[in-house]
Amino acid sequence: MKDLLCDGFQETVNDLLVRHRSILDVASKLQESDARINRAVAKAVTTCGCIAVEAKKQRVPTDASFRDLKAFMDTHLNGKLCEHCRETLETEIGNHLFYLAAMCNLLDLNLYDVLIKEQDRLSALGPYHFS
Numbered sequence: 001m002k003d004l005l006c007d008g009f010q011e012t013v014n015d016l017l018v019r020h021r022s023i024l025d026v027a028s029k030l031q032e033s034d035a036r037i038n039r040a041v042a043k044a045v046t047t048c049g050c051i052a053v054e055a056k057k058q059r060v061p062t063d064a065s066f067r068d069l070k071a072f073m074d075t076h077l078n079g080k081l082c083e084h085c086r087e088t089l090e091t092e093i094g095n096h097l098f099y100l101a102a103m104c105n106l107l108d109l110n111l112y113d114v115l116i117k118e119q120d121r122l123s124a125l126g127p128y129h130f131s
Contacts, residue, residue: 014105
């Protein structure tokens with residue numbers, strides 16, 4: 001059974017997307033929404049200061065197993081998003097999902113099916129998926 005939330009979202013996007021129906025419009029809006037997410041993260045760091053980035057070389061013991069790697073990998077983030085920055089990021093990620101669903105609609109792809117296939121690939125390939 002297909003996920004009603006995902007399918008419903010994709011159908012709603014299809015109903016609402018009127019102005020930017022060209023694949024070129026959707027592709028550029030998807031890229032723009034990605035940039036807006038990155039900008040919102042940057043503003044949370046540089047303008048608000050609710051989170052900070054403290055990046056340094058990842059230190060992993062040479063004898064660490066692959067299963068242990070996650071324990072040694074740092075996100076380089078300190079702090080927690082304030083309510084304003086959280087709302088901004090949720091909005092920007094929501095916009096990104098809108099244009100991702102729009103891209104799926106134009107290409108006759110089902111977003112839920114794409115999610116399921118990716119979940120299956122992740123499950124099958126496990127840690128070797130991103131190698």
